[in-house]
Amino acid sequence: MSTDLQAPGHIADRTGASDDARNERIDVHHHYTAPEWVRWAxxxxxxxxxxxxxxxxxDEAAALDLMDRTGTRTSVLTVAMLGRFKEAAARKESTRVSLDAAGALVARHPGRFAFFTPLFLDDAELSRWSVSHGMDQLGAVGVSARTSTGDTYLGDPALDPVMAELDERAAVISTHPMQVNTTGAPAGVPPFVCDFLMDTTRAALSLIMNGTLDRFPRLTFILPHGGGYLPYIAGRIEVFGRQLVPAVDPGRVRDYLHRFYYDTAAPMSPSATPTLLAAAGSSRILYGSDWPPTPTRVVTEVTTPALDADPALGAQERGHINRGNALRLLPALAPA
Known part of the structure; x- marks a missing residue:
């Protein structure tokens, strides 16, 4: 492990405003399937x-190695569980095993890992238990949720009771698509290429159109993969917002876009970055590796170097993206 990574306070301005923070990144998009859960499953x-x-x-050693190679000080884990469950008790035990493993990992490596506790769009009771166990007992820094489950998107009014409880906590909600509808997709195109981005866009629009962002102003949502297509179609929403059902006030579209944070997993490039910056500004973008679904070679040789060399970003913007924005959003990650 490098000396820089062992000294979290070596950057004079810990917000990253005066340094590009390439040795102090905070990764908010790191998928974690606990080995303990796999054994249990x-x-x-x-x-x-x-x-x-x-x-x-x-793998713990592989994760730490990747983090050291990319200058990542802290990875915030999204806790994954892919089993199918018929009984509520088994689903709860699955969640407990995964969360306890995440808590133990954080305890073994102070400052290197944090985690989001999962939210279940189809199970309010389990969601409440997960939030209580994960945040109150184990120290999760926020929650994670799928952009959709079946026909239910994040902005569905049926989720309001859970959203209200999270709003009281001023919770950060990290979102991600999974098992999305690919009906009509061309053969040979994996869901993560196009359909994941569309599902993220639909989830964001559901949060806007159904008034979730208005009813729960203390909630903050992180959209993966640069927000899907949302930044690119912002102007289109402004033009046609009144034709949506429910309608969207065109004058509020830009305000809504600034209610979200957007991670860098895959979209950062000389063609994509200007659009994301124009829609969100550098203060709403977070570093995300999307590891391990995005393989180590791609993270270390393609996506992270592309961010570091992106001509649309200066040192100040990179400092915000690599570290400063995450510390402002998740102050619990700040070094002691």
Whole structure:
């Protein structure tokens, strides 16, 4: 481990405003499938190791190695569980195993890991338990939620009771698509290429159109993959907002866009960055690796170097994106 990574206070301005913070990144998009959960799933016939996607074989040493190679001081984990459950008790136990493993990992490596506790769009009771256990007992820094589950998107009014409780906590909600509808997609195009981005865009629009952002002003949502298509179609929403059902006031579209944070997983490029900056500004963008679904080679050789060399970003903007914005959004990540 490098000396820089062992000295979290070596940057004079910890917000990253005067330094590009390439040795002090905070990664808000790190998928974590606990090895303890995989063992539990096999022992209980929930899922077999060989039947799970390769990215679920999360390894602690490999994660730390990637973080050191990319100058990542802290990774905020999204806790993943891919089993199918018929009984509520089994689903709750699955969540407990995963959360307890995440809590133990954070305790083993202070300052290197933090985590979001999962929200379940189809199970309010389990969501409440997960928030209480994850945040109150284990110290989760926020919650994570799928952009959609079946036909339910994040802005569905049926989720208001849970959103109200999260609003009281001023919670940060990290979002991500999973098992999205790919009906009509061209053969050979994986969901993560196009459909994930569309699902994220639809979730963001549901939060805007259904008034979730207005009813719960203390909530903050992180959109993955640069917000999907949302920044690109912002002008289109302004032009046609009154034709949506429910309608959107065109004059408020830019305000709504600034209610979201956007991570850098995959969209940062000389063609994409200017659009994201124009829609959100550098103060609303967060570094995200999307590891391990995005392989180590891609993170270390393609996505992270592209961010560092992006001609649209200066040192100040990179400082905000790599570290400063995350510390402002999640102050619990600040070094002691």
């Amino acid at each position: 096999e022992e209980n016939g929930v899922a077999g190791r060989d039947s799970l996607p390769p990215w679920t074989r999360w």
